[in-house]
Amino acid sequence: MGEILFLSHRIPFPPDRGDKIRSHHVLKALAGMAPVHVATFADDEQDFASEADLAAIAASHRLLRRTKPLPLAAFEALSGGKPVSLTAFHDRRLKAWVRDTLRDRDIDVIYVFSGQMAQYVPGTFTGRVVADLVDVDSAKFDAYGANAKGLRSWIDRREGRVLGAEEARIVRRADASLLISPLEAELLLSRLPPDLAVSAKVHAMGNGLDSTYFDPAVVKPEPRIVQSGGPRIIFTGQMDYAPNVAAVLRAIDRIMPAVRSACGHASLHVVGRNPVDALLARDGVNGTRIWGRVDDIRPWLAGADLALVPLEIARGVQNKVLEAMAMELPVILTPGAANGIDAVNGRDFHIADGDAAMAGAILAISQSAARRQAKGSAARRWIVENASWPAALARLPEFIGRSDARMNAVA
Structure with a gap:
């Protein structure tokens, strides 16, 4: 078996907010099956303070501060016909690190955590791609647009529309697309083009909880x-x-x-x-x-x-x-x-x-x-x-194409 490249829009440490909690436990599970290389972003200095925790679990990693101002991301998105949330996470340095890692390491699985990071999967990659979308972001922006007025409504509706196109592209590219619940998976399928919805490999993979910690x-x-x-x-x-x-x-x-x-x-x-x-x-x-x-x-x-x-x-x-x-x-x-x-x-x-x-x-x-x-x-x-994380992630080996693998605990 080869190694795994894990792309995450936020460093999975500390697990103190919803997306970080999920990415943290997924990363630990993956690291129990194979060496994992992590490309990710930091929002602030507190995130950088957790870099040692990331280094302890990852075979290699690249952690960058996401500094692109929102107005610049919006300008790039409008001029390029892309979602703002996509351009906000575009970084040439991270793209180069991903390219070099794929060249130098035996990567046969790329695990994409959150749709913003699918842009880093090269079209030439021939291994398995798993896209953990978590939820349907395009539907969220549609809801924002319906509740807003004027320019804000237009911006949110546009974001929902172009994100929907990006979600369809990701699903078409991925060998497995994961959503956090069956309802969310059904929602994504209902928003895909009919021909894609028929063939899409969309699955639900929920969250768990450590009830010995939360006690x-x-x-x-x-x-x-x-x-x-x-x-x-x-x-x-x-x-x-x-x-x-x-x-x-x-x-x-x-x-x-x-x-x-x-x-x-x-x-x-x-x-x-x-x-x-x-x-x-x-x-x-x-x-x-x-x-x-x-x-x-x-x-x-x-x-x-x-x-x-x-x-x-x-x-x-x-x-x-x-x-x-x-x-x-x-x-x-x-x-x-x-x-x-x-x-x-x-x-x-x-x-x-x-x-x-x-x-x-x-x-x-x-x-x-x-x-x-x-x-x-x-x-x-x-x-x-x-509710437990082992139960929630029980099908993770199947999704990454390693049904015979055991998820060994990683401290």
Whole structure:
């Protein structure tokens, strides 16, 4: 067997956000089967601080700072008829490193993590290509465009259109295209040209969770959240990601007023790095605290009474939902946020559609300690029994064309 080239739009360390969590575990699994060479980008100095972790698992690697300004990426995209998100990740240095690695090493599989990185797969490569698209980005931008106005709407609709063409190109090129859930896989197939949809090798490969790490028994609640009024409601995530920002604004402006009208001490805690100015400006509004980045999300989850995930635009499986469930929190979420999680509504989590329904669910669950405990226990039980990374990645050897390979753990 040959070696593997792993192309990732962000360094898979530390695994502290949704895409990094998935890429981290996939990379570890691949490294347990063959030497892996990694080409990837850093967003900031904190990413570069994890380069030693990457070097410890990769046979070789190239980590570059992604510095291209968005206006320049947009200009290149418009002039070249390409998606902005594609040109934003184009780097001649990384392209040269990929070329040299393919020349000098016995690479027979290229694993593409996120569609932005498929541009680095040479047309001359004759080995196997696996494209882990995770979710359907073109559909996300279509949704952005439908909710925006004027120039913003035009930009998002264009991005959705050209990304759709790029997704079709990737699927046509790949030996296997992976999506995070069966629903997401069906969505991609429905957006492909009919002739391609018939022959496309599209599969679902979900996310897992380490329930021994996300366990309320192994951490102490964060004092700063415990000192707040209850019920203590938490939302976690990357807080410069547009769907997360929209969800938090919805919670602050439309859901929390109804909750606090019946329970005046209720508090909402927004925990995640890079909160945008619109969120920072709402710190203190309607019982809300914007905490920003934390080193460990578990104590914050342990100190909360329930998790709220009011995402209106949601693609793929939400790690924030799995983590909250593992930490024995009742989770109230939208139908989209429940995508790909085969838990039982009303037992393992509570799906609510609409601001009033979400506020009502918060009040109904939070007013009874016994009900909270029962919901939280059921949530964790489902995670322990149904969600794990070995189970989620069980078909990975098949997808990379090595069905007989064993995935050995890599520390």
